[in-house]
Amino acid sequence: MAHSYTPGLKVLKKTLFKKERILPLKGxxxxxxxxxxxxxxxxxxxxxxxxxxxxxxxNLLNIEPQDVKNCLKVKEGDVVKKGDLVAETAGIFxxxxxxxxxxxxxxxxxISDTTGRVVVREAPVPVEIDAYVQGQIEEIISEEGIVLTxxxxxIQGIFGIAGEKRGKIKILVSNPEDEITEEMISADLxxxxxxxxxxxxxxxxxKAINLKVAGVVVGGFNYFxxxxxxxxxxGVAITGTEDLATALIVTEGYGSIPMSNATFSLLQTYDGxxxxxxxxxxxxxxxxxxxxxxxxxxxxxxLSDVNKEPEGIKEGSLVRxxxxxxxxxxxxxxxxPSELHKMESETMVRVANILLKKxxxxxxxEILIPRANLEMVELE
Amino acid sequence: MKKIKSILATDCxxxxxxxxxxxxxxxxxxxxxxxxxxxxxxxxxxxxxxxVLNAVMEVEELSGRKILKEGKIITPDSGVEGVDIYVSTSSxxxxxxxxxxxxVKSMSGExxxxxxxxxxxxxxxxxxxxxxxxxxxxxxxxxQLRPDMILLSGGTDGGTTTHVTELAExxxxxxxxxxxxxxxxxxxxxxxxNKAQDxxxxxxGEISDLDIVDNIRPILEKENLEPSRDKIHDLFMEHVMAxxxxxxxxxxxxxxxxxxxxxxxxxxxxxxxxxxxxSVVGVDIGGATTDIFSVFQGKFNRTVSAxxxxxxxxxxxxxxxxxxxxxxxxxxxxxxSELTNRIGNKMIRPTTVPQSLEELVIEQAIAREALRLSxxxxxxxxxxxxxxxxxxxxxxxxxxxxxxxxxxNMMELDLLVGxxxxxxxxxxxxxxxxxxxxxxxxxxxxxxxxxxxxMMPQLGVLANIEKDDLKDEASQAALEVFDNDCxxxxxxxxxxxGSIKAGQLMAEITLNFQDGKxxxxxxxxxxxxxxxxxxxEVKVSIKPSRGIDVGAGKGEAIESSIYGGVVGLIxxxxxxxxxxxxxxxxxxxxxxxxSNAVDEYPKGDLL
Numbered sequence: 001m002a003h004s005y006t007p008g009l010k011v012l013k014k015t016l017f018k019k020e021r022i023l024p025l026k027g028x029x030x031x032x033x034x035x036x037x038x039x040x041x042x043x044x045x046x047x048x049x050x051x052x053x054x055x056x057x058x059n060l061l062n063i064e065p066q067d068v069k070n071c072l073k074v075k076e077g078d079v080v081k082k083g084d085l086v087a088e089t090a091g092i093f094x095x096x097x098x099x100x101x102x103x104x105x106x107x108x109x110x111i112s113d114t115t116g117r118v119v120v121r122e123a124p125v126p127v128e129i130d131a132y133v134q135g136q137i138e139e140i141i142s143e144e145g146i147v148l149t150x151x152x153x154x155i156q157g158i159f160g161i162a163g164e165k166r167g168k169i170k171i172l173v174s175n176p177e178d179e180i181t182e183e184m185i186s187a188d189l190x191x192x193x194x195x196x197x198x199x200x201x202x203x204x205x206x207k208a209i210n211l212k213v214a215g216v217v218v219g220g221f222n223y224f225x226x227x228x229x230x231x232x233x234x235g236v237a238i239t240g241t242e243d244l245a246t247a248l249i250v251t252e253g254y255g256s257i258p259m260s261n262a263t264f265s266l267l268q269t270y271d272g273x274x275x276x277x278x279x280x281x282x283x284x285x286x287x288x289x290x291x292x293x294x295x296x297x298x299x300x301x302x303l304s305d306v307n308k309e310p311e312g313i314k315e316g317s318l319v320r321x322x323x324x325x326x327x328x329x330x331x332x333x334x335x336x337p338s339e340l341h342k343m344e345s346e347t348m349v350r351v352a353n354i355l356l357k358k359x360x361x362x363x364x365x366e367i368l369i370p371r372a373n374l375e376m377v378e379l380e
Numbered sequence: 381m382k383k384i385k386s387i388l389a390t391d392c393x394x395x396x397x398x399x400x401x402x403x404x405x406x407x408x409x410x411x412x413x414x415x416x417x418x419x420x421x422x423x424x425x426x427x428x429x430x431x432v433l434n435a436v437m438e439v440e441e442l443s444g445r446k447i448l449k450e451g452k453i454i455t456p457d458s459g460v461e462g463v464d465i466y467v468s469t470s471s472x473x474x475x476x477x478x479x480x481x482x483x484v485k486s487m488s489g490e491x492x493x494x495x496x497x498x499x500x501x502x503x504x505x506x507x508x509x510x511x512x513x514x515x516x517x518x519x520x521x522x523x524q525l526r527p528d529m530i531l532l533s534g535g536t537d538g539g540t541t542t543h544v545t546e547l548a549e550x551x552x553x554x555x556x557x558x559x560x561x562x563x564x565x566x567x568x569x570x571x572x573x574n575k576a577q578d579x580x581x582x583x584x585g586e587i588s589d590l591d592i593v594d595n596i597r598p599i600l601e602k603e604n605l606e607p608s609r610d611k612i613h614d615l616f617m618e619h620v621m622a623x624x625x626x627x628x629x630x631x632x633x634x635x636x637x638x639x640x641x642x643x644x645x646x647x648x649x650x651x652x653x654x655x656x657x658x659s660v661v662g663v664d665i666g667g668a669t670t671d672i673f674s675v676f677q678g679k680f681n682r683t684v685s686a687x688x689x690x691x692x693x694x695x696x697x698x699x700x701x702x703x704x705x706x707x708x709x710x711x712x713x714x715x716x717s718e719l720t721n722r723i724g725n726k727m728i729r730p731t732t733v734p735q736s737l738e739e740l741v742i743e744q745a746i747a748r749e750a751l752r753l754s755x756x757x758x759x760x761x762x763x764x765x766x767x768x769x770x771x772x773x774x775x776x777x778x779x780x781x782x783x784x785x786x787x788x789n790m791m792e793l794d795l796l797v798g799x800x801x802x803x804x805x806x807x808x809x810x811x812x813x814x815x816x817x818x819x820x821x822x823x824x825x826x827x828x829x830x831x832x833x834x835m836m837p838q839l840g841v842l843a844n845i846e847k848d849d850l851k852d853e854a855s856q857a858a859l860e861v862f863d864n865d866c867x868x869x870x871x872x873x874x875x876x877x878g879s880i881k882a883g884q885l886m887a888e889i890t891l892n893f894q895d896g897k898x899x900x901x902x903x904x905x906x907x908x909x910x911x912x913x914x915x916x917e918v919k920v921s922i923k924p925s926r927g928i929d930v931g932a933g934k935g936e937a938i939e940s941s942i943y944g945g946v947v948g949l950i951x952x953x954x955x956x957x958x959x960x961x962x963x964x965x966x967x968x969x970x971x972x973x974x975s976n977a978v979d980e981y982p983k984g985d986l987l
Contacts, residue, residue, distance in 0.1 A: 025557075052553045054515040065542065109553065114545040114579045119553055159728045223695070223724030224717060235687050235696025236668070237727050254724035283728055284668065284692055323732040324722050324739055345740035346807035346982060347733055373732045 009156040009251070009289065009375075011262045017152040017293055018138070021129050022145035024048065029140050037131040037148060039166050039276055044145050047124030053103055057087045058116025060100045065116030072118075078108045086118060132164055133276045134295040153270060153294040155251070155263055157217070160279030160290025161230070161239045162247040165193070167214035169294070171271045173197045176264040177360075179256065180204050180218060189213045193275055193292075195267045199256035200248075202228055208246045215247040215277045217267065217292060219259035240280025240288075247279035249290045252320075257328040260320070260377055270294045313352065313376055321354070323373040330377065331356040334366065341368060384853040388439070388447060388463040389838035390432050391641055392419055392470040392630075397428075399435035400838050401443060401463070402861055409857040411865035414833065415439040420626070421472040427626035428472060429633075453633055465850065468634050469837040471641035472624065476500060476616050477559060479527040481507040481551070483534030483543040486784070487767040488572065491596045492533040494761075495571070495605040497682045499612035500643025501529075502669075507550070509534070509543045515550055522554035528620045530556070530566065530588075531608060532580070533596045535573030544572045548583040555587055558619075565589040567615045571596040571608045591615070601768050616640055636845045642671050642682065644840030649673045649797075650680045651843050651855070652862065658794035661820065663751060664834070665800035667691035667730055670754040674762055676787040681762035685754040690747060690802050691730030698723055701749040708960045709745035709818070711971035712738070737981060740807070744815055747802040751819030759788045790823040790956075791877075791931055797867065799831035810910075810978045813870045813947045821956050823877045824931035825942060828870040828950075835866045869915045871945035875952040878928035880905050886928050886953050892919040907953035908974040913944030950978065 027046020031037060057072075058065045071087040074080060080102040091097035102120055109119040135150030170192045172184045180196030182204040193215040194208070200218045202225040208216055209229075226234045230242060251263050275294040282288040313319060317333045331354040341351045349370040358364040387402040387409075397420075401413045415438025420431035433451060440447050446461035447454060454462030478501040482489030485508035496503050504525050507518055530551065534544035551568070558566045568588040570580045577592055584590050593607040617637050621627040631638060639647075645664065653660045653675035662673040668689040673682045687696040698706060703716060719742070726732060726743075734740040766784035798804070798816050806812045812830050816822075843858035845851050876887040882905050891899045894916055901909060922930050923937045932938040942949065954974075961967045975981055 049555065051516055052519050054549070054553070110549070112545065112549060112583075114576075115542050115549060117546065117549060119549065121553075222717065222721060224720045233695070233699030235699045236693050237695075253728060254721040255718075281728075283730060322725070322729045323735065325736050327722070327725065343733075343735045344982075344984075345734045345737050347735070347740070347805075348807070349733055370733050370735055373735060375729070 009158060010154060011156070011260070011266060012154045013266060014296060015152060015154050017133065017135070017150045017154050018147060019132060019135075019150075020141075020145060020147050021132065022141065023129060024127065026143040027127070029143065029146060031137050031140075031146060033137050033140055035137045036135075037137060038134050039131055039274075041131045042128045043131050043137070043148075045126060045128045047126050050106065050122035050124050051104075052109070053106070053120045053122070055086060055100055055103075055118045055120065056116065057100050057118050061087060061089050061098050063089065063116075066113055068116045068118075069111065069113060072111065074108045074118075076108050076111055079106075080108060080120065081105050086120075132166075132278075133293050134274070150293070151296045153266060153296060155266060155292040157249040157251045157281075157290040157292070158253055159237060159239075159283075160247060160249040160281050161226070162242045162244040162279040163240050164276065164278045164280075165214040165247045166274065166276045167191045167193045169193050169195060169267060169270050169273055169275050171195045171268055176219065176259040176261060180216070182207055185211060185213065187211055193217065193277055195264075196259075197264070198258040201225075205229065205246070205248065209244060212245045214245075215249065215279075217249045217251065217277070219250070219252040220255050220257040221248065221250050223254040237281050237283040240278070240282075242279075247277050247290075249277060249279055249292065252328065253322070255328070262377065267292070313371065313374060318377045319352070319354065319374045320377050321356075321369055321373060322375045323370075326356065326367065326369065329356050329359065329362070336371075343368075343370060382853060384464045384850060384857060385459075386457045386463040387465045387467070387842060387854070387857055388436065388453065389466070389842055390435060390468045391834075391837040392421070392428055392431065392468065392472045393641065394421075394472050394475075395419055397431040397435045398833070398838075399432070399439050400835060401439050401445075401447075402842075402857055408864070409860040411835065411861050413439045413443040415442060419472050421624060427629075428470070428624065429626045429629050432468070432630060455635075465635045465842075465845070465854065466633055467636050467838070467841045467845065468630060469639045469641045469644045469841045470621065470627075475502055475642070476612075476620060476640045477502045477504055477528045478531060478612070479504050479507065479522065479525055479529075480531045481533065481547050483509045483547065483572075484767065485511050487600070487765075488533040488535070488597050490761075490766065491603050491605065492531050492571070492608070494603070494681065495596060495608040496531055496612065497684060498605060498643070498646060498680065499609045499616075500640030500646065500682075501612065502684055502686060507547065509547060515553075518550050519554040522551065522556045526557060526559045527566075528559050529612065529615055530568045531612070532568060532570050532584075533572040533608075535576060535595075536600060537574045537595050537598045539573055539575070541573055541576035541579060544576050545579045545583065548580050552583050552587055558623075564619070564623075567591065567619050569593060569608060569611050569615070571611075589619070601765065603765055613637065613639065613643065635847065635850070636841060639837075639841045639844065641837045642684070644838075644844070645671070645836045646673050646680065646682045646840070648836050648840035648843055648858065648862065650675055652859070653680075654678070655859065656794075659789075659792045660795045660797065661788075661793055662797040662836070663754070663799070663803075663820075665690060665747065665750060665754075665798070665802055667801075668693050670750055670800075672754055672758040674758065674788060676762070676789060676792060679762075679787055681758070681787065683754070683758040683761050685750075685757050688750045688754050690743070690750065690800070691726060693727075694723055694746060695727045697746055697750040697753070700753055706742075706745050706749050708967065709748050709971070710741060711968045711975065712741075713964070714738075714742075737984065741981065743802065744806070744811055747815050748819045751815065755820055759786045762787045790821060790826075791929065793822055793824075793826050795827045795829065796820055796822055797829045797831060799834045799836065804830050804832045804834065808980065809868070809870055809946045810980045813873075813950060814974075814978060814980055816870075817873050817875075817950065817952060818958060821875075821958060822873050823875050823956060824929070825940060826873045826875070827943060828873055828945070828947075829867040830870060831866055832868050835861070839866060869943065869945035871913070871915075871947040871949055872942040873950045873952055874903075874920075874922070874930070874942065875954075875956070876903060876922070876924050876928045876930045877956045878924070878934060880925065880928060880955070882906055885925050887922050887924040887930060889923075889951065890921045891949070894918070901951060903951050903953040905953055905955055906970070907951065908977045909951040909953075910948050910978045911944075911951075912948040915943055915945045917941050917943060918949065947978070
């Protein structure tokens, strides 16, 4: 039977979720292989080199760079406090002295004869990494971090903003075609991960941010509303560092698009349960998708593989159209002709014959769609 | 007898590895077969050579020629199997990412940027003593970026050493770490004031892998990019590539060093401009970035617009040009919020293709803006040296803008080459020609072409083979294949320019075809006309109206030879810059008229 490879987003009921937690610089790993961890367990820590203050001693004392060393009151490696004397001129008969004081607490890192600069390094900045999800330490990467595993339900979104958050899941709508409205967002949702259907308006999302809701998982969002949230036009889909109280995870795309049934019903099953989410997205080589991880019991039967390559589209596959003019519609593949077809745009492409499902406003119809414009809806 | 009878060349891109086979046939080098396969740098394969072997296997199957034996390339060509030369380029794993530093941003900073770009790298940031950032801000930035390599320049030879040493101190304080691999020192190239070399060695020698080369600006009036460019290529091979999975093996197979893809394209364009003594602009518009290469007055420049592209960066084109500038090229009404969501969806699902004509027209409208913006950036960068003293009279003694003029002169441009999906795979070649003309706005007589399968990288590395016994034939092969197989000649654009009222005569053109036929056409302001004609010489004499220039000066007649192509001869009377009416009805009428004139889109309900 003909089939074609079309990547889909993962919606897995139960899988062995693996996560690397790596320090930005080498440091200390604080857990052992086999340890059980909660999302808040600190697994590794390190010290980032402190900020640097560069003192232009020659300018401040109005002398030549090569004369700086004669005026110094400190040497490389000395520990200084804010206000400590770093350099001082002899003055005239001990009067009219000029001096330079350290602007911060720190260590004298270097002194340059060429430029007359003294570098003061502030105290190291401690950095800690937590486990992010509940699980077990599977591997220690010496001085760098760990790999943990967790039996979990795992869902990928298509696009997200803001980084890691956690909280209890709260389903706000009764079916995936419903929108999250402003009225649905209330103060008791603080710290929760709320799940909606097809859409969240800018006003409702802003309210969620104000009320410190931990995350919003929804089918669609308007692209042009992102500017009001981020303060700039999002030019490329590389996100995760936004400083927002509420992570946003869009599962289907821009616009109002009902959340896929598979995603919605899986989230519904775990209403009230703890989950970890991450809005970080990178749509480039080395793709990163936003994710929702719901840790389950330790029973490791019936696991599906998170790294399993998605299956190709076959006759009978359930697919979603991911480009206009049929964007967002679901259908089943009725055939996969092997020859190239000419589209209305005159583009010659490989196509699939799709029986589009009936929706509230549109009737069932059979149509040719470029295979590149289809996404597999994985049913597990 | 030729020493080189067959050549295998690959380009390992970030998603696809492409292989081509070039053979000596009927007294010339021709491209005979090509194959491609997914690149295998990332997990689960993590070995670039697997993708190379797969692409070569496709060439084997198509050609029936045995090239591989036990997972290796057979050399030399025995007449029945193997190839004489194997070369490769690479942009896999994000290409070469550099940071450059110079004392004065517009002088040594810009020279360092030019050297890095010319070598085929992406420039992540340009640090300069006068860039307005405080030392600690620069340090934070260096730490965040994690480049593959740093190029440090500044100061003329024998001049003051303080500023460039200060920059080195900032680098030392930041103690940057390379992007790939935790266990090696970051390569730093110093190409500044020779008097400061000792101080630089003392400051950076310990913490980095320091290489010192000749000054990039030995005197203000001279730019010396070659030593830095060569060193970047060496370090790219030794450090960056050596960290990438499988490259050590690949490097042992090739007959010439692996070049960064854009570096190879640039060197080919430079070579062609030199050989033909012409001015060339080449553009490669990809999903994430747009590269522009130019040679004007013998000077080569390359720019990368890192966030202007047709899929990953499509929303950035929208953000930078504004929705109105995109919509001005669309000959129908469309709901604005619906359109921005559609473009957003292309960004997050980058591999989709336009099914409907409406989608195609919108995509090509965005391409025009992406190309236009990239070219503006290119024109601003491709300038004569800044900070150079020139003789002035007392009246312009206070005028500081005499140096740093753009080298890009559209009237001088002879050949415009496009490549990248939206240009190479447009359903009609007329669409590619229109996108190139609307975005670049060539003036006078300009030949248009597309590189349909983006073969320029492989030809570029081939043209750069340095082995004495092979280099002449290798560069002959590169140039012959470029002429015969690489370019699809679209035709020639003839565009008179000058101030004139709408609808008035701009030029009268007499065309003398090879079959003896003659045709006279008149171009009025606002006209766009097409004469279909294949890639054959046509003698033209052009008589511009008063105040109108077609290359010889205002009102000056010109005699020349022009060539047709798969589209033909295009006569463009739309004055420069091309302006569109603010009134929707008039704008749509003009767009439809121009579209119909060149048979750009299929006729239907939409257009």
